[in-house]
Amino acid sequence: MTTLYGLDACDSCKKARKWLERHGIAHTFVDYRGHPQSPETLLDWKEQVGGWDLMVNKSSTTWRNLSPHRKAPGSDAEWKVLLREYPQLIRRPVVVATDGSVSQGFSDNGFKQRFGTAR
Numbered sequence: 001m002t003t004l005y006g007l008d009a010c011d012s013c014k015k016a017r018k019w020l021e022r023h024g025i026a027h028t029f030v031d032y033r034g035h036p037q038s039p040e041t042l043l044d045w046k047e048q049v050g051g052w053d054l055m056v057n058k059s060s061t062t063w064r065n066l067s068p069h070r071k072a073p074g075s076d077a078e079w080k081v082l083l084r085e086y087p088q089l090i091r092r093p094v095v096v097a098t099d100g101s102v103s104q105g106f107s108d109n110g111f112k113q114r115f116g117t118a119r
């Protein structure tokens with residue numbers, strides 16, 4: 001079953017959830033603010049999406065309000081601490097398929113490709 005990770009109040013997450021429901025795709029939703037992901041999970045997501053810089057939404061208010069030294073983590077350990085402290089920095093939604101493959105973000109066309117539906 002597909003798992004969608006994000007924030008309950010996130011508009012992109014709401015759209016993704018509605019899209020999955022409309023297309024009859026079984027899924028679960030996990031609000032990662034209330035259920036922080038393990039450091040190992042964050043590292044796996046980072047590897048699959050192409051790096052920390054691609055995983056983080058640097059146009060967010062949260063990112064802009066961070067102090068300059070927090071915006072320049074020098075190691076995986078520092079990134080993991082930052083994202084566990086500020087899960088809202090993770091680009092949403094994170095979609096984890098049954099096979100463990102990870103993607104981020106929502107668009108109608110992107111989901112059509114991801115889930116092989118033309119409806």
